[in-house]
Amino acid sequence: MKNLAFIFSLTFVLILGSCSSNKTTAYNKNLSKEITEKNNKTIPLLDRVRRLPGITLRGGIPYFMKSANQISGTATEPLYVLNGFIMGNSFKSLNQLVDSATIKSIDALSGSEAASYGSRTASGVIKITTYQ
Structure with missing residues (x-):
């Protein structure tokens, strides 16, 4: 029972x-x-980028940890793409343009994922999409 x-x-x-x-x-x-x-919305852009997988900071600037250029000693910043437009390789310039509260998503691209943005992507791509 x-x-x-x-x-x-x-x-x-x-x-x-x-x-x-x-x-x-x-x-x-x-x-x-x-x-x-x-x-x-309350987290600064640098902190949000730093949290991406494979990203490290050197002197307050984000870099990909396993970039081929870093191994040889000629590390360059990743290429920044904002809403589909290539913004260049300067985080400081990008940080002045983007308000962290308007960011919808941030993606870290490297290797073949980054190749679609051209030859300046040897150090990877950080793709940012905002609420336009």
Whole structure:
């Protein structure tokens, strides 16, 4: 009799859990995304770029950690692309143009991903998209 009661309660819990998990998961994902977007508006651009995978800072300027140019000792800044427009290789100039609160996404591209932006991408590309 105890086994039957246990099986019944386990079945009830599984059915109850499966009914509500999709809505709860979707709600939690949307809430998490909204909180992240609001928090990112207060983070300076340099800190947001520094958090990208493969990025390190030297003298307050972002560089890709495993860039071929860094190994040979002639490290250059990555190429910056803002809303599809090539902005050059100067973080300081880009930082003056971009308000961190307007940034939608930041991506770090290297290797074949960066090649579509031309020959100046040997040190990688940092692609920034804003809410236009």
